[in-house]
Amino acid sequence: MTQARLVVGPFNRVEGDLEVTLDVADGHVARAQVNAPLYRGFERMLEGRDPRDALVITPRICGICSISQSAAAARALGAAMGLTPTPQGAIATALIHAAENVADHLTHFHLFFMPDFARPDYSGRPWHLRAVERFTAMEGSAQRSAVQARAELLHVMGLMAGKWPHTLAIQPGGVTRAPGPREKARLGATLRAFRRYLETVLFGGRLEDFCALPDAAALLRWSGGDVALFLEIADDLGLHSLGRGAGRFLSFGAYPTHEGPCFAAGSLMQGQPGTVRPADIREDLSHAWMTGTAAHPLDGMTIPDEAMGDPGYSWCKAPRLAGLPMEVGALARQVVDGHPLALSLAVEGGVLARVGARLLELARTQILMERWVADLVPGESFMVQGSLPRDGIGEGLVEAARGALGHWIRIRNGRIATYQIIAPTTWNFSPRDAQGVAGPLEAALEGTPVEGPVPLAVQHVVRSFDPCMVCTVH
């Protein structure tokens, strides 16, 4: 048996800083350690501030999930205030949030994930020349059209949220800008243009047809657009069985309107659906460079171990739900929502499942956005006012592009006493816990083949999670 240790970094085409250490035995990953090597201390920056400042500071945790952080902060403050958005304010918030999530899915597919298949390592594969033409980093024709389509989609932000990233438009009671009839018309035009791009370029077919795919076998027969190219590659390289997860999924539920979340909240453990009790969340610190003990985020603290001592190996804490690591993201959201294609993909739950579920969600969310624009009623109230309590607590649970995001605030004497955040990649890329149980990525990497100093299979698995490392530690 041959053994070696391989450190992969800088691990790029993920958002933020990532280092992966692999113990390799007989050409496969025997053990993986995931390190988030950047600590900024946002939770500490917030202590002592006016609670409303969280709406300015927390979006700036992350330039790619900025709206998600806004939405979570607004919900946490709203919970402390006993305030929810007006029905129209909730729709406007959902639209702004969905535009970011869709843009993120598009960015991930084109800029982060697909360029690896254009590498010369794959020359000779029947699809390679097409992958080179479409997805070569900075040069591929698909990359360029995706960047343009994304920029035009984000005109939704210019109309509704002032700018992106880092808006203050999302508030506990709704949104700061009430759209009128002409904004509604313009939003419709922007979304129709984006649908045209999706249907002619990315999917090469009707979104409704893609959303109606019943299972993984039907997905692999999809023949349109760059999606078909990805599926051909996935089939050829066996991406369905690469980087399989543990089958434990969590979603806080996405896009709450007055009819409930548009993608359901819940969990799925080995195929069994369940409800999520946020009170069962603990953040374990045993392998993080953090001092303190495992705690629920309302009782949690963020005190870095500046000596970066053993057995810590990451700034990332290890969140657990009822003691278990959970996978979050588009796949989790879509299986918890019960979509048949996602449930079928989740049986193997590997690279194909994660990327396929993201494409499914992209199509489904476009349809939702179109419905919300149709449901906008200019003239109705888009924001209600409220006041913050002198003392109180609040929990804000949302779904970012990459999965479940939670903010927990404790207000004392009108100031922030504690503020704790668990981001999606905190779940997915968590280090080991006190029981030695690996985080979801660490577990998914075990058994992955390793060839060369920058193993491609490892990169496919890591990027299939679409990590956001700046959110992870915050």
Place this chain on the structure above:
Amino acid sequence: MTTLLWLQASGCGGCTMSLLCAESPGVIEMLEDAGIRLLWHPALSLETGAEARAILDDLAEGRTVLDILCVEGAIARGPLGTGRFQMLSGTGQSLMHWVQRLAPKARHVVAVGTCAAFGGVTAAGGNPTDAVGLQYDGAHAGGLFTPAWRSGSGAAVINVAGCPTHPGWVTETLMMLAAGETIAVDGYARPRFYADHLVHHGCPKNEFYEYKASARELSEQGCMMENLGCIGTQAVGDCNIRPWNGEGSCTRGGYPCVNCTAPQFEDPSHAFVDTPKITGIPVGLPTDMPKAWFMALASLSKAATPHRIGTNARSDRVVVPPTLRKPR
């Protein structure tokens, strides 16, 4: 061909995300058309791990010429001056160390965003990681590099400040550098092409401002200077002259300008959405406005506020349209 290396230091990556919103042309075409070759960017380039380390080593050892170094994000100096709050993964060295190694090789160094320029939000709230900008620590000259430090071209670090930066501020800076042009900068080393404007210029709330017809709550249309913390009359930036994401800006979105292009904007001595006042009078005055004149004009114009403007200021949409005039 102009070579460009982009590093992400201690920040959120939002300036890159904003840059990807560049239009007509998009950022990839813009770089190509300007003759700029992107050697490596952490979000956009193919190379990872050992491949990326080889690119950085070649630059640090002078085997590859570096024309422009863009740094996005603040420099974390902690803990205890080691920089280990941000290690450049796979290298065993801090990002701080890498910037110290690479910046002297670059002809031009551009700090992209308020974090890289001044420390920004990364330095907020007691600055838990001892973060600074490349050549400023907040408003004080001297950050990672001393005030006298100069890049290969003999210029100081160019501070394209903003949280995030407008894609045009970055693309135009890069195009001008690639064309060999000198970029005129203001007293905080920000390009004057956008820093000579105030966010107030072109703000759609200007008519409300003229009469001090003020919003009292977010979502109301009135001017946000008096009550809601807006400092667009003091903040530099052409945000309301060239829009964001199609046709947006902070004030167009109905929320106050928080002065994100300025050093230390992250820690105002009050809540961001409150205007500090002394005996009911806002503390911060519009830039270059004499206080006595401001007071006199404000009280006069407030008294003269037309019904239409006063009513619309307290509403979330236009409820009283302009009076129609018939041609004579």
